[in-house]
Amino acid sequence: MNEAENKCVFLDRDGVINQELGDYAYRLDHFKIIPGVKEALQQLKSAGFLLIVITNQAGIAKNRYTAKEVMACHYHLQKTCGFLVDDLYFSPHHPTVTESLLRKPDSLMFEKAMAKHKINAGLSWMVGDSARDIYPAQKMKLSTIGIGKAAQANPDYVAQNLLEAVNIILKRKN
Numbered sequence: 001m002n003e004a005e006n007k008c009v010f011l012d013r014d015g016v017i018n019q020e021l022g023d024y025a026y027r028l029d030h031f032k033i034i035p036g037v038k039e040a041l042q043q044l045k046s047a048g049f050l051l052i053v054i055t056n057q058a059g060i061a062k063n064r065y066t067a068k069e070v071m072a073c074h075y076h077l078q079k080t081c082g083f084l085v086d087d088l089y090f091s092p093h094h095p096t097v098t099e100s101l102l103r104k105p106d107s108l109m110f111e112k113a114m115a116k117h118k119i120n121a122g123l124s125w126m127v128g129d130s131a132r133d134i135y136p137a138q139k140m141k142l143s144t145i146g147i148g149k150a151a152q153a154n155p156d157y158v159a160q161n162l163l164e165a166v167n168i169i170l171k172r173k174n
Contacts, residue, residue, distance in 0.1 A: 007123035009044050009169065010110065010137065013055035013090075015129035016147055016162055017077060026057075026065035031073045033080055036163035041084040043166050049124075050117055052087045053077075054109045056132070060092035067092060089113055107136035114140065127165045128155075145169070 014020050019032045044051055053074070059065045067090075074088050089109040093100035101108040110126075113119065126137030127145045131153035137144045145165040146155035159165040 004114070004118050004120040006050050006117055006119050007048060008050040008052055008086075008113075008117065008119045009124065010052050010054050010113070010126040010142065011085075011162070012126075012128035012130070012133045013053050016127055017053065018073075020129065024057075024059040024064055026059060026069045026073060028072060028076055031076060033077060034161060036161060038081045040162040040166040041081050043170065045084050047170055049169075050086045050119065051084055052089065052113050052117070053085055054104065054113065054126075054133075055088075055090045056104050057090045057092055058094035058097075058103075061094040061097040087113060087117065105132040105135040107139050110136055110140045110142075125169055127159070127162060143169075143172075 011017060014025055017037055018025055019034055021030060025031050041051060057070050060067055070090055078085055091100060091102040091109060093103045121141040125143045125145060126133060128134055129147040129150050131150060134144050134146055134150050134153035134155045144155035145157045145159050145168055146153055147159055147161060151158045157168045159168060
């Protein structure tokens with residue numbers, strides 16, 4: 001049996017799961033889950049995918065908010081969407097403050113998640129809204145779906161939102 005047998009959909013957070021504010025979304029009153037996200041997550045889970053959020057949270061390095069506030073937003077997401085997300089990886093770094101291979105567009109968060117959860121890249125996807133989401137996923141040989149400005153990064157597919165991305169994934173799943 002192949003060790004890497006799980007299929008996964010990696011998800012960026014801001015702009016894919018919650019509304020992109022143009023500033024940091026770290027307060028619960030500003031953390032607005034995009035309509036259709038719960039249904040999208042339910043469909044992916046029903047199709048047997050692991051769901052892992054991979055997000056840069058540079059505001060931590062800039063002392064704008066804390067990891068505890070990131071986790072509070074994640075708990076709100078989980079509670080609102082039925083605790084469907086299997087894991088969360090976030091980079092608290094920003095290149096002007098602290099360098100790190102965790103921060104996208106580097107791929108260390110993906111590598112850690114894939115090793116921990118025994119994920120088969122050939123069966124897995126990344127849905128993101130920027131080039132820095134798409135590039136590490138391409139490096140890891142994941143199928144990619146770009147939302148919004150991520151279309152400029154030449155993803156495999158382009159969607160308007162997560163629900164549309166799920167329709168693409170489910171039509172092409174193995």
